[in-house]
Amino acid sequence: MGPRGARGGGRSGSHIGGRDAGDRNASQSHNNAESQPSSSVRGSNILEQVPSNPSKRKFIEVESENEFTDQISVIRDITCILKTMFDGPWTSWKKVDKEHRDAMWEHFKGLYVWPEETDFLARKVWEDCMKKRFPDTMRRAREESLKLAQAANVNASLEGKNNINKLEDSSVSKHTGGSISIRQHKKRMQATLKRPPTGVELYARLHTKQSTQEYITPKATKVQEAYESAMVAKFGDDTSCHPLLDNETWCDVSGGVKKGRIYGFGSVSDQRAFWKEHLVVYERVRNEIRGEMDAKAAEMEAKHQQIREEIDAKAATIDVKQQQIDAKYEAMEKMYAALQNMMGN
Incomplete structure (x- = not known):
């Protein structure tokens, strides 16, 4: 099953999937905003085309059961697929119907390839990535809509904006890690x-x-x-x-x-x-x-055993020499006794 076309692929990032606002004022404000320089660019929203030769697909693997290898590149493509193939009144990834999920999945499969035995796990990781990227994509769309409304002098209510993401100690919950996981x-x-x-x-x-x-x-x-x-x-x-x-x-x-x-x-x-x-x-x-300590302990025990064996060997040598000395002394005593007998006679 092929992707449902790159719907809205060439539209502004302020429209997710190219859904027509249907409102003349919003359309006019969009045109006015286009005439002004953009303050930031977050990359292309053009859906990457599936290579005609399947062997040209990029190889990835599932890593740690919740990410792909080359995760940054994969997330970039997943986000682009979500934004350009967004074609329904969905407020969360859970609300996206099976038909559209499968279409996005098929397009992703056309860009990447992985070991066949991990296909089920790859789908699960892909679903998790889509689930995580969905709120961020919606937030950026809302921010762009607010910019367009302000450019058109629309009195958008921003009351309570400073209370967003406040913690109990009045510090804002944020980090400096960027979009990288x-x-x-x-x-x-x-x-x-x-x-x-x-x-x-x-x-x-x-x-x-x-x-x-x-x-x-x-x-x-x-x-x-x-x-x-x-x-x-x-x-x-x-x-x-x-x-x-x-x-x-x-x-x-x-x-x-x-x-x-x-x-x-x-x-x-x-x-x-x-x-x-x-x-x-x-x-x-x-x-x-622990293995190193056990190895060192075994080495020390072996050295101690070697020393004990050397001491025992030296002790045995000393015993032999002592026995030899005792034997010589006994022989000398016998010789001395024999000499005395001869002299007495």
């Missing part, structure tokens, strides 16, 4: 550090300003300090003995799960796999250290 940031850090990053290192990368390395909000600093203190209290002063990330401690100091999300690391569904990966790494490192 936490897992991708972790992979980049691991390549740079030549080791898996700790939870604090990854959190700092996502919540500090690049220019000053300062945390972006007071709460970000507070959570980091509270976590490190709690880890010292739980595992001791030697940080080398700490796990890369202790999810129980993090939840305690960050406020727990709220609306399916954990402060600092995103949705719970994402972080279960993320924390599981950290736990696997921690267990592997711990097992490696």
Whole structure:
């Protein structure tokens, strides 16, 4: 089944999938906005064509059960498919009907290829990616609509705008990681550090300003300090003995799960796999250290056994020599006694 055409592929990013607004004022405001320079460009909305030769499809694999390899490129194409093939009154990915989902999936399959045995898992990961990108795509569309409304002097109600995304301590919930997933940031850090990053290192990368390395909000600093203190209290002063990330401690100091999300690391569904990966790494490192310690203990035991055997061998040699000395002494006594007898006679 082929894709339902690249509907709306050449339209402005303010229209998702090219649905006609049907309103003259909105159309006029769109034309006015086009005459003004754009402040930012987020990339092309033109749907990538499926290669005529299937062998030209890009090869990817499912990674960690919730991402593809080359995830950044895949997400870019998934977002483009969603925006250009958006053709219904859908408020969430769950509301998208099966026919349109299958059409988008078929187009994605025309761009990429993966091992056949992972086809079911690939569809699941693709669905998860679509589900995550849908709210962001809708948000950007709303922002563009607000810009058009303001350009046309439409009195759009913005009351309560400053209350969006407010937390209990009045700090705005945000990060500095951009559109790149936490897992991708972790992979980049691991390549740079030549080791898996700790939870604090990854959190700092996502919540500090690049220019000053300062945390972006007071709460970000507070959570980091509270976590490190709690880890010292739980595992001791030697940080080398700490796990890369202790999810129980993090939840305690960050406020727990709220609306399916954990402060600092995103949705719970994402972080279960993320924390599981950290736990696997921690267990592997711990097992490696334990293996090294066991090997050293065995080596020391072997050396001790060798020393004991050498001591026993030397003791046995001494016993033999002592026996030889005793035998010689006894022989000399006999000779001396014999001489005395001869002289007496």
